[in-house]
Amino acid sequence: MSKKRNNAKVNEFEGTFLADGKLCTKNMIPGKRVYDEFLYNSKHGELRSWDPRRSKPAAAIYKGLHHFPLKKGMKVLYLGVASGTTCSHFSDLVEKEGIIYGIEISDRVLREILTIAKERGNIVPILADARMPEEFPWIEDVDLVYADIAIKDQSEVLIRNCKKFLKPGGFAMIAIKSRSIDVTKRPTDVYKEERKKLEQFFNVTDFVTLEPHERDHGYFVLKRK
Structure with a gap:
């Protein structure tokens, strides 16, 4: 999946963000995916989408x-x-x-x-x-x-x-x-x-x-x- 540019916003919980309506965390290893998550460029740094179908939290x-x-x-x-x-x-x-x-x-x-x-x-x-x-x-x-x-x-x-x-x-x-x-x-x-x-x-x-x-x-x- 290609990296997208996005005007992400801070979510209510520390360290979480919303991009394209998707919950995200800031990627500790920019450019690196762990599974098939989306990556977003933002003013907060590179974000990784956090898939609710793959993660219970x-x-x-x-x-x-x-x-x-x-x-x-x-x-x-x-x-x-x-x-x-x-x-x-x-x-x-x-x-x-x-x-x-x-x-x-x-x-x-x-x-x-x-x-x-x-x-x-x-x-x-x-x-x-x-x-x-x-x-x-x-x-x-x-x-x-x-x-x-x-x-x-x-x-x-x-x-x-x-x-x-x-x-x-x-x-x-x-x-x-x-x-x-x-x-x-x-x-x-x-x-x-x-x-x-x-x-x-x-x-x-x-x-x-x-x-x-x-x-x-x-x-x-x-x-x-």
């Missing part, structure tokens, strides 16, 4: 999320980093002053992010099981934990990692895939049950569902009590 922002706590300089623990599509935008947002520790259980998938991590310098890919934070005890305390892990006990895994790594008053975000928890229940009922679990450790600061971008997903923004 982007879908949440498109759905009207009011609180998105990720900011420049933050230390982030990312559970389920996969091939790095979303992580690359997080990388743009925390910039060179921040760092992202990306946990992924599949070595095949993790290999896909190695080049991105080497180029950007603020992503640390880690081959480990997010359910077992004792496998990566050397990680420093972080400002934010993000979880995108389609397993039955996803809320419990988030809490387990936050107890170990999240600073007091720090933030967490989780994309709940209801069908991974219970296919027999309505997604709205699953979200209510997961909310009760999460509220034992966090204050819920925001919640949106992700349709039509992601089916049967709910997105929670949380603050550690």
Whole structure:
């Protein structure tokens, strides 16, 4: 896709922009795409479109999320980093002053992010099981934990990692895939049950569902009590 010139404007969340009506982040590596995103030249620098069909945080922002706590300089623990599509935008947002520790259980998938991590310098890919934070005890305390892990006990895994790594008053975000928890229940009922679990450790600061971008997903923004 060719680079476009655009009179982009700053969006409501730090480090995000709107260009041609598309959510964007400022490209840490100008001229370099991570997937098939659009690139825009603007007075803010080169911007990368953030596709809500490929990234759940982007879908949440498109759905009207009011609180998105990720900011420049933050230390982030990312559970389920996969091939790095979303992580690359997080990388743009925390910039060179921040760092992202990306946990992924599949070595095949993790290999896909190695080049991105080497180029950007603020992503640390880690081959480990997010359910077992004792496998990566050397990680420093972080400002934010993000979880995108389609397993039955996803809320419990988030809490387990936050107890170990999240600073007091720090933030967490989780994309709940209801069908991974219970296919027999309505997604709205699953979200209510997961909310009760999460509220034992966090204050819920925001919640949106992700349709039509992601089916049967709910997105929670949380603050550690």
